[in-house]
Amino acid sequence: MDETELRSRVSALLQEHPPESTERLDFLHARFDAGLAWVHFPEGLGGLGLPRGRQPIVEKAFYQAGAPDNDPRRIGIGLGMAAPTILAFGTEEQKQRYLRPLWCGEEVWCQLFSEPGAGSDLAGLSSRAMLDGDTWIVNGQKVWTSSAHIADRAIMIARTDPDQPKHAGLSYFILDMHDPGVEVRPLRQITGEAEFNEVFLTDARIPDSDRLGEVGEGWKVANATLSNERVAIGGGAFPREFGMVMNVAETWRTRPELRTPETHERLLRGWIDTEVARITATRLRQKLAAGVPGPEGSAMKLSFARINQQLSALEVDLLADDGLRYESWEMRRPTRVDFFGKDAGYRYLRAKGNSIEGGTSEVLRNVVSERILGLPTEHRVDKDVPWKDLPR
Amino acid sequence: MTLTPPAEVDLLADDVETDLRASVRKVLDKHAPPDRLNGLYDGTDDVSGPLWSAFVELGLPGLLVPESLGGAGASAREAGAVLEEIGRAAAPSPYLTSSVVATTVLVALGDETILPSLASGEQTAALLVRPTARQHGAAALTTVGLPADVLLLPEGDALYAVRGATVTPVGSLDMTRPLATVDLDGAERMLVAEDASAAIDAGLLMGAGLLAAEQVGVARWALETTIGYLKERRQFGRVVGGFQALKHRLADLYAEVEQADAAARYAAATLATGDADAPIAVAVAAAFCSEAAVHAAEEAIQLHGGIGMTWEHPAHLHLKRAKADALLLGSAEAHRAALAVLVDLPAPS
Numbered sequence: 026m027d028e029t030e031l032r033s034r035v036s037a038l039l040q041e042h043p044p045e046s047t048e049r050l051d052f053l054h055a056r057f058d059a060g061l062a063w064v065h066f067p068e069g070l071g072g073l074g075l076p077r078g079r080q081p082i083v084e085k086a087f088y089q090a091g092a093p094d095n096d097p098r099r100i101g102i103g104l105g106m107a108a109p110t111i112l113a114f115g116t117e118e119q120k121q122r123y124l125r126p127l128w129c130g131e132e133v134w135c136q137l138f139s140e141p142g143a144g145s146d147l148a149g150l151s152s153r154a155m156l157d158g159d160t161w162i163v164n165g166q167k168v169w170t171s172s173a174h175i176a177d178r179a180i181m182i183a184r185t186d187p188d189q190p191k192h193a194g195l196s197y198f199i200l201d202m203h204d205p206g207v208e209v210r211p212l213r214q215i216t217g218e219a220e221f222n223e224v225f226l227t228d229a230r231i232p233d234s235d236r237l238g239e240v241g242e243g244w245k246v247a248n249a250t251l252s253n254e255r256v257a258i259g260g261g262a263f264p265r266e267f268g269m270v271m272n273v274a275e276t277w278r279t280r281p282e283l284r285t286p287e288t289h290e291r292l293l294r295g296w297i298d299t300e301v302a303r304i305t306a307t308r309l310r311q312k313l314a315a316g317v318p319g320p321e322g323s324a325m326k327l328s329f330a331r332i333n334q335q336l337s338a339l340e341v342d343l344l345a346d347d348g349l350r351y352e353s354w355e356m357r358r359p360t361r362v363d364f365f366g367k368d369a370g371y372r373y374l375r376a377k378g379n380s381i382e383g384g385t386s387e388v389l390r391n392v393v394s395e396r397i398l399g400l401p402t403e404h405r406v407d408k409d410v411p412w413k414d415l416p417r
Numbered sequence: 418m419t420l421t422p423p424a425e426v427d428l429l430a431d432d433v434e435t436d437l438r439a440s441v442r443k444v445l446d447k448h449a450p451p452d453r454l455n456g457l458y459d460g461t462d463d464v465s466g467p468l469w470s471a472f473v474e475l476g477l478p479g480l481l482v483p484e485s486l487g488g489a490g491a492s493a494r495e496a497g498a499v500l501e502e503i504g505r506a507a508a509p510s511p512y513l514t515s516s517v518v519a520t521t522v523l524v525a526l527g528d529e530t531i532l533p534s535l536a537s538g539e540q541t542a543a544l545l546v547r548p549t550a551r552q553h554g555a556a557a558l559t560t561v562g563l564p565a566d567v568l569l570l571p572e573g574d575a576l577y578a579v580r581g582a583t584v585t586p587v588g589s590l591d592m593t594r595p596l597a598t599v600d601l602d603g604a605e606r607m608l609v610a611e612d613a614s615a616a617i618d619a620g621l622l623m624g625a626g627l628l629a630a631e632q633v634g635v636a637r638w639a640l641e642t643t644i645g646y647l648k649e650r651r652q653f654g655r656v657v658g659g660f661q662a663l664k665h666r667l668a669d670l671y672a673e674v675e676q677a678d679a680a681a682r683y684a685a686a687t688l689a690t691g692d693a694d695a696p697i698a699v700a701v702a703a704a705f706c707s708e709a710a711v712h713a714a715e716e717a718i719q720l721h722g723g724i725g726m727t728w729e730h731p732a733h734l735h736l737k738r739a740k741a742d743a744l745l746l747g748s749a750e751a752h753r754a755a756l757a758v759l760v761d762l763p764a765p766s
Contacts, residue, residue: 265423266760277762284765292762293704293753300701305679308428315429324672393671394664398644401659 026073028082035061035086044092052093053129061087062095062128066112070124078314095130099360102172103127103134107180110250114197114238123178123199135176137167137200137224138247142417145388147182148191148244149407149415152226154183154198161185161198161231163206166223169382173209173222175360176202180250182243187413194412195243199235206230216374217354262310263303268329269336269372270299272365276343288343295336302328323384323392330380337372344369420760424694426686428679434498441502444471449508451731457509457592465509472538478516479536481623486529488536492689493623497630497681504634504710504742507734509593511565515541517627518746519569522576522620526610531567531578540566544620545579545599546746568599570606576613577606591741593734622699625746626688629681629702632710635739636674639713639732643667643720650722663720670716677702677709700756707743707752714739 026034042055056062057071064079066072087094097104104127111123126132143150152165163183173179179200186194200207206229211219238246266274273292277284306325341348351370364372380386394400407415430438448468456462472478480496482488489495496517503510515535519542523532534540543565568579582604589595610616644667647658657663684702687695714736718725725732743749757764 265420274760274762281763281766284763286765289757289762289764290753293757296760296762297701297704297753297756300697301676301680301705303423304428304683305676308679308682311427311429324668324675327669327672328676387665390665390668391661393668398664398667398671400644400648400664400667401656403659403661 026075028079031064031073031075031079031082032086034059035083039087039090039092044090049093050129050131053095054125056087056092057125057128063108066124070112070120071128095128100127100130100133102136103132103178106136106250106253107134107178109253110180110197110237110246111199113249114246116234118234119199119237127178132177133172133175135170135172135179135202136250137170137173137179137181138250139167139169141166141168145385147247148195149412150182150184150195151417152181152183153187154185154196154231156185156233159233161233161236163198163200163226163229163231165226167226168212168221168223170209170222170224171220172360173202173224174211174358178202179224180237182247184412185240185243188411189241190409191407191412191415192244193241195247196240197237197243197246198231199237200229200231201235204229204231211356211358213356215377216371218357218359220359263306265300265303266296267303268299269333269340269364269376270295272369272372273336273340273343276340283343283345288339291335291339292343295332295339298328298332299336302332323389324397326384327386327389327393330376330386333376333379337369337376340369341373421694421697424683424687424690424692424698426683426690426692428682428686430498434495437495438498438502440475441477441499442505444468444475445502445506445508447471449506451507451734454507454509454593454731454734455728457595462509468508468510469538469541472510472512477512478520478538478541481517481520482524482532482536486532486536488532493627493685494682494689497627497685500627500631501634501637501681504631504636504738505638507593507635507638507731507738511541511543513594513624513628513631514543515565518620518624519544519565519567520620521623522569522613522616523609525616525619526576526613528609531609534566542567542569542578544569544617545571546621564597568604569609570601571613571617574612574614576609576617578609579604579606581605589741591737593738594741594745621746622696623688625703625752626681626684626695626699628742628746629677629684629699629706632706632739632742633674633678633681635710635735635742636677636706636713639710639717639735639739640667640670640674642732643670643717646721646724666716666720670713673709674713677706680705697756697759700752700759703747704749704752704756707749710739711736711743 038055038059038061042052044052060068060071060073061083062071064073064075064083065077067074108124108127111119115123127134138147140150140152152163152167154161154163165183179202181198181200182195183198184194185196188194206227208225208227210223210225212221212223213219214221274296277292302325309322309325348369350368352368364375391403395402448471449464453464456464476489477499479488480491480499484490500513503512520532520535522544523535531542535542545568564584566580568582570577570579579601583600583602584597586595586597644658647663647667648656650657680702684698687698714732717732718736721730721732724730754764
């Protein structure tokens, strides 16, 4: 299908379902059924089997026509992580059942991977799923779950065979977050708010038909999910002077009385680092578009974490007296991360998480040095030992 | 003041660039292998002459000269690829000074008398500038064995071509690009242009932007050589590259070098198309790549351990080149100061 045909398909949909006189959800359903939700997905599942690069054409056309969207930031985990995993490993029934309400935003998804005892060592997790007839009974605790308090479904990994070494004993499930065995509690963080949750699983029930991939294949399926996360983090398009440097530059320009030689040097270094990150991300996108595999994704995240931390610290220092303000420590539960419209102190504190979430900078340095540079891997004494025999 | 928008440019190498890079590397491997470069410090230079002849044979001196004057009419992207390879080898060559800086000045002035001999490589030229200044001064950049045939002397707004000056090499921190003092007494001078200030700025901008590519080459050599060594060197019964303290330093260095590469490519691409963003792109690349190259070369010395401190190992050649490059045509600090003006982040008054 060429670009013209794709555009006429969009026009046809807009004629049949004029946005101004169509209910939002009806419109989204129709868009999904016309294959115009995510064009790189297969036909019948919201797509047309086209290259991913065609998606912006569709998005732009609907945006210009004033059509409602599916509020992608609210359902980011579903779109970015659950959907590609279901597409890659789901049965036909699972794809038919889950993808449409996921894309239309009728069902919000969250991700139940990390545990209090399994952060960097995710494969060592201990949440246990035991088969009872054709139902899995799950017990354990998950942590750092964004959107859990508004989620309807979760992608989850749990241990199904403790006698196997840690990577081999895991399975991957789709969990109904409304199950009575699921309890969600806010996890308050150093900013005062609770962006994330703890999820307690007590005899939560999952039908075997909601297992994704084979029993014992959970690690393989989880890696597919995580690689999608890395693409999402590394491959963005950024304008000049984006992110943390924006606020600092604005303050610098509007409040000359705050300027000092040392903050000037830090600002210029931060501006340059941000611009170089922009160029590097642009090149990464060009490589992906040209089909050249770009290993820079993990390295990009390392850089972003450092830049965010340095610039948010600079902002507090530059503001001097005003840098000490913190408007409110009230416990809030935001549904999306928003760095801006808050005090500099908030950004300083929140940015500390950037080198921890989605892979700590220390783990990422292992990933870069082992997988890209080919240096020897860390000693893994626990790799071939049955999980139940590992010291804990 | 509104911020200049970034240019939309291709940051990937095309086939022409890849082929060019391979030919240049082959020539450098043959004529400037690391074990011959120490001679530059010991007063025996059997590298510069044959290397320049090989460059001439490949047509490299004329890359930035229009075809009508005997050049190749290529762009800053190709010249950047050549310089990256020169940096990787830490090779002595008048390429930057003659084929990039002096050539760009003369092209901007529409010169037709000197350029043909620079394009063919029969002669080399050097702009008379203080090495660290972005403005003109009193010393020249030359290469041992190859004193520039023509010196371009800025005086006020005018530019003169000087021949027959007394050029005295001085001992330099980096003997792969040594400095010289110039005595103009009795030299013959010829007016090239009454008002050459814009052309000189263009030459220095091109020089600083493409020096960043050379710095990427220096940094890549340091990174790759260090990784190679740490995969072989054994202590405590294991390959030392397996120690996390070293792995993590190399992971950070890898990220830095990749970013330097992207920044230098962006600068070369904006210079190639004459994009309005070139001054910002050059300031960013020059400031970032200067420090990345020095950092990479310093890491190479430290992570090689004792062997890195020896005269025998080539790491010292790259450290000296990186340190000298970091001051050449403006320090990182000077480029940050230039950027501050370009992006409206003025210094405290």
